[in-house]
Amino acid sequence: MSFFLISCTKESTNKVDVSGISVDYDVQRFDIDFYTSNTSELNDVQNKYPYLFPKTTHDSVWIGKINNSDEQELFKETQKVYQDFSKTEKELSSLFQHVKYYNESFKVPDVVTVLSNIDYEYRIVYSNTLVFISLDVYLGKAHQFYNEYPDYIKENNIQERIVVDLANKMIEGQVSKSLDRTFLSKMIVAGKKLYLLDLYVPLTSDQHKIGYSKEKYDWALGNEDQVWRYFIENNLLYSTDTKLNKRFLDIAPFSKFYLAEDNKSPGRIGQWIGWQIVRSFMQKNDVSLQSLLSMSEEEIFTKSKYKPKK
Numbered sequence: 001m002s003f004f005l006i007s008c009t010k011e012s013t014n015k016v017d018v019s020g021i022s023v024d025y026d027v028q029r030f031d032i033d034f035y036t037s038n039t040s041e042l043n044d045v046q047n048k049y050p051y052l053f054p055k056t057t058h059d060s061v062w063i064g065k066i067n068n069s070d071e072q073e074l075f076k077e078t079q080k081v082y083q084d085f086s087k088t089e090k091e092l093s094s095l096f097q098h099v100k101y102y103n104e105s106f107k108v109p110d111v112v113t114v115l116s117n118i119d120y121e122y123r124i125v126y127s128n129t130l131v132f133i134s135l136d137v138y139l140g141k142a143h144q145f146y147n148e149y150p151d152y153i154k155e156n157n158i159q160e161r162i163v164v165d166l167a168n169k170m171i172e173g174q175v176s177k178s179l180d181r182t183f184l185s186k187m188i189v190a191g192k193k194l195y196l197l198d199l200y201v202p203l204t205s206d207q208h209k210i211g212y213s214k215e216k217y218d219w220a221l222g223n224e225d226q227v228w229r230y231f232i233e234n235n236l237l238y239s240t241d242t243k244l245n246k247r248f249l250d251i252a253p254f255s256k257f258y259l260a261e262d263n264k265s266p267g268r269i270g271q272w273i274g275w276q277i278v279r280s281f282m283q284k285n286d287v288s289l290q291s292l293l294s295m296s297e298e299e300i301f302t303k304s305k306y307k308p309k310k
Contacts, residue, residue: 011271014198018097025096026110027089031135035075035115039063049112051130072111072260074115078135081159091201099170099199102289110188118145120153124162126169138162152253152267156211164209167200168193178297183244183270184237188297190249191274195282199289210275216266224276224308230257244270280304 030049037045042062046053053062064073082088090167092111100106109131116122116134126130139145139160145156156165175192178185192215197209207217220227247256252267266272281304282292292300 008111010141016098016101018094019100021097021100023093023096023100023108025108027092028110028112029085031075031078031113031115034062035066035072036213043213046184052112052114059068063064066257071115074117074136074145074176077139077143078115081139082113082135085274088159088162092166094203094235095163095167098202099167102199115287120149120157124165126166131166131169133162133166150253151213152251155213158208160204160208161211164197164204164211167197170200171196175293181240182238183231183248184301185297186245186249187270187274188277188300189274190268191276191278192293194275195278195292196289198279210266210272211270212266215264219264220266220272222268223265224273225310227273228308231273276308277301277304277306279304 028049030045030052033045033048042059046062076189089111096106096108100108107128109127109129111131111133113133113135115136118136119134120137123134123137137157138161140159141154141157143157146157149157149213158170171193174196175189178189194209195262197204201209207214210220212220246252248270254263254267255265255269256262257265278292278300281300284305285303287295
C-alpha cells in the first residue's frame with residue numbers, strides 16, 4: 001500500500017445559535033488561592049474548598065506544598081499563561097451553551113482550576129456539579145516542563161484542548177459501549193463521540209478535536225481512502241481481534257500497518273475513520289441526535305454509504 005499526502009479541507013459545519021441560552025456557573029481559582037496563601041490564611045482556603053482537603057491530612061502537609069520551591073515555580077509558570085482566564089472561560093461558556101442546546105436538562109457545573117504536578121492522565125476531572133481543570137497540563141506543547149514527554153502527548157498540552165478535554169469527559173457518559181466487539185463497531189462508537197464534539201465545540205478545528213499535529217492531521221486527510229482500503233483488503237472490519245485496539249484505536253504515536261511509513265501516520269486512525277463514517281451517516285439521514293446515539297453501529301455503517309474520496 002502506498003500513502004500519498006494530500007492537503008484538503010474537511011471541517012464540520014454544525015453551527016447553531018446558542019446566544020439566547022443562559023449558563024450560570026462560577027469559576028474558582030483554587031490554584032491562586034492556595035499558592036498565594038500562608039499559614040494564617042490556610043484555614044480560609046480550606047473552608048472555601050473543603051472537598052480538596054481530606055480531614056486525615058495534617059495542615060503541615062499543605063504548608064509544605066505552599067512553601068515547596070518546585071510547586072511555586074509550577075504555579076508561577078502557570079500564572080504566566082492563565083492569570084487571565086477570560087479566553088478559556090468564554091470557550092467553556094460556549095461549550096455549556098451547546099450542551100444545553102442539545103440537552104435542556106443539562107446541569108451546568110462550577111469550574112475549579114487546580115495544579116496536578118502535570119498529571120496528564122487527569123487533565124480534567126468532571127462530576128455533575130464540579131469540573132477540576134489542571135492548568136499546568138496546558139502550558140503549551142513547547143514548554144520546558146514537557147521536554148521529556150513524547151510528542152503525541154505534549155501535542156495536546158495546549159490551551160485549545162481544555163474545552164475539548166472537558167467535552168470528552170461529558171461525552172463519555174452519553175455514548176454507551178457496544179455489545180458488538182467488532183473492529184468496525186469500535187470505530188463507529190469512537191466516531192459517535194467525535195461527532196458529539198462537532199456539536200458541542202463547533203468553533204474548534206478538527207485538528208484540535210482529534211488532537212493531531214498539523215502533519216499528522218494532513219496525513220489523515222490525505223490518506224483516508226488508502227487506510228479504508230487497507231482495512232477492507234485485510235478483512236479487519238468484522239474482526240474481533242483485540243490487538244487492533246492498540247494498532248488503530250488507542251492513544252499512540254502512530255498507527256501500526258506494519259509498513260515502512262507507519263511513523264508518518266497518526267495514532268487512533270481507526271477513530272478518525274469512525275468519525276468520517278458517522279459524519280457521512282448524519283449527512284445522508286435525517287435523524288435526531290438521540291436516535292444516532294441509540295442506533296446500532298451496523299445500521300449506521302450501512303446507511304452511511306461511506307465512501308472516502310480517492
